[in-house]
Amino acid sequence: MWIPALEKAELRIRELKQTRHSFATTALSFRENPLWIAHVMGHRDSEMVLKVYTRYAEGLTGIADGSSLDKAFCQAVSKQKENGVN
Secondary structure, eight states, X not given: OHHHHHHHTTOOOOOHHHHHHHHHHHHHHXXXXXXXXXXXXXXXXXXXXXXXXXXXXXXXXXXXXSHHHHHHHXXXXXXXHHTTOO
């Protein structure tokens, strides 16, 4: 079923596992949650995703100092303050 689908879409023939690898690395590059990626791929936890795929996604975000997390935290705190939540 896989090969005929690729042929019909006029795509280069590739093994299904290559598509899984592409999905995982692309999802990581879009900063998707590794636990969600693992769930979609059928893994019980994110260990496999982090062990295998993060080496391909290193440096894709260009931020390795926690500033993205800090920004998200500050935005969440500001939103809570606006809504009167302490």
